[in-house]
Amino acid sequence: MSYLVLARKWRPKNFEDVVGQDHVVRTLSHSLNNERLHHAYLFTGTRGVGKTTIARILAKALNCEQGVSSKPCGQCNACVEVDQGSYIDLIEVDAASKTKVEDTRALLDNVPYLPTSGRYKIYLFDEIHMLSGHSFNAFLKTLEEPPEHVKFLMATTDPQKLPVTVLSRCIQFNLRAMDNEEIVDQLEKILPDENVTFEPAAINAIARLSQGSMRDALSIVDQAISYTQSNLNEAAVRDMLGMLSHDFIYSILYAVANRNTEELFRVVEQMFERSINIESALDDLLLKLHDLGLHKVAPKLVESRTDNVEQLRELADVMTEEEIQLYYQIGLLGKRDLKLAPTARIGLEMTLLRMIAFHPDSQSEGKTADESSPVGGKANLNTTQGAQSQPTQTAPAATPNQTGEIQSTEDWCHFASTAPNLNGMAKQFANQVSFASREGNKIVLIAPPKASSAIMRSSNLETVEKVISEYIGQKVVLKVRQEVTEIATPDEVAAKQRKEIENSAIERIKQEEIPKMLQQEFGAIPDPKSIQLPIDNPK
Structure with a gap:
């Protein structure tokens, strides 16, 4: 016996085997059991959801030799022949190939004749929306008042193309796409x-x-x-x-979050060596961004349905909600414009570059550069005259690259908060490690034992090393140890400073007349979360 493809081998033979269409199965089952049968049924829905399958099971239930029932026996001649596609009283019509009005009239000429062996003569029209307008017109009268021994079953993927006069004569079932x-x-x-x-x-x-x-x-x-x-x-x-592996997806998003274009294009090159599908790759990235967005608000829900929980957590830690939404929107637009790009690869690469170019840090850097210009970011054609008229502005305003120094924890905290070109995950790395010591051009840092692997990536270390070299004006080498230490990180120092300022502000508020009266009369105390501190608005 020749091989039977799985889609045909496992096609449901009864209503109990139908997956994902309970609303349709329930209605049809009740109608069959109570013998409240309509003469025309229309099944709509996308491809492969069971339209023709349910129609055939219905035909089997109507003509089963054991009687009309929602549970055809599957053993009688009628049931077996319907399953085999050879039942004489089930006339299947491919409307896509029989669109002409002459074809429809030829079929309708046989409608008045009684069924040969079954209880009903059943016409099953597949893709009925393909019939011509004249064919529908010829069909309407028979569809509205068919003989008692005739049932019409129709299936279509595009019900909008059906005339309303046809829709009004049918019971319509909309089959949903399966989860x-x-x-x-x-x-x-x-x-x-x-x-x-x-x-x-x-x-x-x-x-x-x-x-x-x-x-x-x-x-x-x-x-x-x-x-x-x-x-x-x-x-x-x-x-x-041609789908992306999870490693590629995470590597791309890490590179985007870290604004590391060199790493990004190295990963893209590896992707194309595997002949991936570009549109599918964008879909994978969008799905992962969707998971990251949900993880920000409902982490348990997302983690229960993913196999890469640790990677997802690490990536969620280094991306803000705003960044995730920005990347998702850029990805959607990139997918929409993919067909307009010279090649699919160029479309993908430009989409990824836009994610980096429109990163919030990039925007703030551009704004700072513009504001620092003597003429608000526009080119000054007479530079000599501008220098004479505004001597204080011609001097370099930001000179950390020439005067910066790192010899202590205070210096390291200042570097982590003010160093130019320190962004993304590299900045998070700098804020989450402690300064241990410096000997010549060698700086030793200490990271906590449970530091995220995303933060401890070698690419972050290399970026920080490069920025420090520019900051202090000489080449340095960073060494990182992972151990428990009492030396504070910049994040911990900032948190401590904020807490001290917050406590001081609360004490000052308590000494004011109105807050003091409210505390004495009602036991009211200041809500720390409602206090806006100067540190929250550095401007």
Whole structure:
């Protein structure tokens, strides 16, 4: 016997096996059991969600030799022949290939004749929206008042193209696209029976790519079984489908967050060596940004459905909510414009570069540079005259590169908060390590033992090393030890300073007349969260 593809082999034979369409199954089952049968049913929905399948089960239920029921026996001649596609009283019409009015009239000429062996003569129109306008007009009268022995079942992926006069004569069922969880559950039932081993992450990737279509999911599984020799693992499935691996996704987002264009293009180059699908790659990035956005407000929800919890947490720690939303919007626009780019690769690269270019730190740097210009950022054509008229502005305003020094914790805190070109994760690295010592051009730093791996990346160390060299005017080498220490980090120093200022402000407020009266009369005390400190607005 020749091989039968999984989509046909596992097509539901009764209503109980239908996945994800409970609202349709329930209505049809009640109608069949109570014999409240309409003469025309219209099934709408995207591809591969069960329109034709449910129509065939309905045809089987109407003509089962055991009687009309929501549970056809599956054993009688009528049930077997419907399953085999050879039942004489089930006339399936491919409307896409029989669009002419002559074809429709030829079919309708046979409507008055009684069924050959069944209870009902059933016409099943697939993709009925493809019929011509004249065909619909010829069909209307028969559709409105058919003989008692005739039932019309219609399926379409585009109900908007159907005339309202047809829609008003039918009971319409809208089949929804299936959830990824429903597709995964069904695949987990099917694959063991097919003697196929699998990783949950692999079938999750297949479910996502199928976009709610069970037929698409089973077709992809057929391909994956051949590709992996019945061992569905995530790496092989993603490679087969041209999808990005999780490592690539996280590497790209780390590079964007750190504004490291060199690392970014190194990862992109590796991606293209694997022949990935560009649109799918953007989808993967958008999905990960979606997960990061949700993690900011509902971490437990996201972590319960992902396999890379630690990486997700680390990435969420180095991105703000505003950055995530910005990157997501840029990614959406990049995907929209992908077809307009000279090549798909250029479209992807420019999208990633926009994420870096429009980073909030980039914008603030540009603003600072403009404001520091003697003429508000515009070119001064007469530089000599400008220097004479405004001598105080011609002197270099920011000279940390020439005068900066790092010999103590105070110096390190000042460097971490004021050094130019220190941004993103490199800045977070500087703020989360302690200054230990300096000997010549060697600076020793101490990081906490539980420091995030995202913060401790070598690329962050290299960036900070470069910025320090510019800051103090000589080449330095950084050494980082991970150990417990009592030396404060810049973040800890800043938090301590803020707490001291906050306590001082609270004490001053308590001494004022009105707050003192409120405290004596009502026991009211100042809310620390409501106090706006000068440190919160450095301007």
